[in-house]
Amino acid sequence: MISKTSKVGIIGAGNVGANVANALVLLGKCVRVVLFDRTLSKAEGQVWDIEDSIPLLKEMEIIPSNQYEDLADSDIIIVTAGVQPKQGQTRLDTLSDNADIIRSTIKELDRVAPNSIVLIISNPVDVLTRIAQATSTRAENLIFGSGTVLDTARLRYQLGKRLNVAKQDVHAYVIGEHGDSEFVVWSSAFIGGILLTEFPIPQGATLEQIQQEYTQLTRKRGYNIFERKGNTSYGISTVVCQLVDTILRDEKQIFPVSARANSNYGVGSEVVLGLPCIIGSTGIQRQLLLSRNAYEQRLLEESANKLNEAHNSLHN
Known part of the structure; x- marks a missing residue:
């Protein structure tokens, strides 16, 4: 309450x-x-x-x-x-x-x-x-x-429509920079408890095509909205409301917020980027370690390096 x-x-x-x-x-x-x-x-x-x-x-x-x-x-x-x-x-x-x-x-x-x-x-x-x-x-x-919470919501909604399942049954995360180097952790994507790699794909599409399409969607969606109306506001406002609700109710929901990376992510101890965390009445209550394959780890390192370079440019 x-x-x-x-x-x-x-x-x-x-x-x-x-x-x-x-x-x-x-x-x-x-x-x-x-x-x-x-x-x-x-x-x-x-x-x-x-x-x-x-x-x-x-x-x-x-x-x-x-x-x-x-x-x-x-x-x-x-x-x-x-x-x-x-x-x-x-x-x-x-x-x-x-x-x-x-x-x-x-x-x-x-x-x-x-x-x-x-x-x-x-x-x-x-x-x-x-x-x-x-x-x-x-x-x-x-x-x-707010990290990649909005990007993840976009992914789950659009992917759910493509696979003809409720968005609540799409469990996949966009992590890294909220920007051009963000990426979907496809190896950890589940649909209703079933690995995406084992889920029936709609006829006329392949898993690789879907992965490419929705990776680009998450990266370009904000820019596409900005080009048409000059700003983005409704989606992020709803994200904020959800985070506020989670904090005030101490609901301990999991969101990929901007947080300092745990050492187990292997991207250095200073970089801040979108990673799944438990959010409650004391803010970030725990950061979770999301499993990644070697390719996804490389993408995470590239995203972290980009953010580090941007941060360090302020001191040059």
Whole structure:
């Protein structure tokens, strides 16, 4: 059961931040939301618009603010602030600008809400989560990023449609960078407890074709949406709501969030990337070791190297 005092803060009143706030209200995931933006009028406009729906929904409170102090005592604070990639750019292209924003934001959050769980949504989410962890004084389990949760949800839904099974019966993970080097761990993919390699494939397709098609889908889906509407917001907002619910209810669900890799993954002790973790009331409660074949291990190392290079470029 969600606490009667549950409070969620959101940093940034842009497309993603506002949609996260709206989704939390629509789905009734907490009792109080604070939408913070440096420009108070922007936060007010978004909040007042969302607030008009509350009389038709479950009673809750949503507050606009440009004061970090209003985020004190939040159970969870969601960071969405940052520069968005322009047409033709990748998420990593925004790193330099967004790194400074994350550092300054985390310092303020440490000051006003040192015990809150901090969820990074801003891109490039893996490197920014690493920067946030290095900047913050709070325990590392209290800071993680949205990682490849959305990519995994996209994969499970689309693959389920292709195989004509419910998405809940598709058990497969996208791991690594939330970006161009992410990949599907096909060797560990199960459909309703049956290995994908042993599952009946629709007529006219091969397993190799399906694997290639859906690997590309997970990598390109966000870019394809961005090209058509200029941003992505609905999917990630739902991901955030699910993570918020899991934390507030201490449900201990497994999500591939941005976290520092366990040494057993063999990619170094510093890199942060999307890996399956148990999420509950204390944030990351445990990181799980996902079995991989030699090819997938190489892909993981390549993804980690790419993220390390991006991180290290900030100091050059």
